[in-house]
Amino acid sequence: MRLLFFAHLKDITHCAEMNLPGGDMDTDDLWCKLIEAHPGLETFRASVRLAKNSEYVGRDARFTEADEVALIPPVSGG
Amino acid sequence: MEIEIQLTDTPIAAYLSAPTSGVGAGAWVEFRGLVRGEENGGVIAALEYEAYSPMAETEMRRIITELASGQPCLFVRAIHRIGIVPVGEAAIYIGIAGRHRAEAFALLAGFMDRLKQDVPIWKRRALTATELAELKIK
DSSP: OEEEEOTTHHHHHSSSEEEOOOSSEEHHHHHHHHHHHOGGGGGGGGGOEEEETTEEEOTTOEEOTTOEEEEEOOOOOO | OEEEEEEESSOOOSOOOOOTTOTTOOEEEEEEEEOOSEETTEEOSEEEEEEOHHHHHHHHHHHHHHHHTTSOOSEEEEEEEOEEEETTSEEEEEEEEESSHHHHHHHHHHHHHHHHHHSOEEEEEEEOHHHHHHHHHO
């Protein structure tokens, strides 16, 4: 699974993207693995939305190895 | 309805024409959102924008389509800058053609509200005049 980080989340992870091995997982599984890899992300979990293949997904989403998952912190365009 | 979406790292043109194909248009509404010279109480020279480009374009198109079901218009052009945008320049441009002004204004207001909630674009950092000058030297 390809994970993408934006804005201040990149300052936490020190990278714009990473590959996360593992098969089918839900949002809780994904966050557990993310926080394991980058503990600093836990602070932002409540305010970050997840997008799967460029679409926002809810807490009931499931992810596979082939997905591109983006962590979307609060936006500030315009 | 025709929709044009663009993310660009170059300045938005000072003049953008209304669509000539919009036969029946009685209103051409434009909005430019400019970078202000202050951010969080401090004087700045520029803002740096970052986007998740494929999703930002998809979201903008989705929002416009959704809003247009209630505020039918003929044409929408949305351009957002990414990268460094100096103070005074437009970070965003919206142009909307409608049969009447009411739906064009309503679509514009609705779109800007939704953009600030859902479109994955971020003000990455504010730059001082010194930081901006250093970037230009490099």
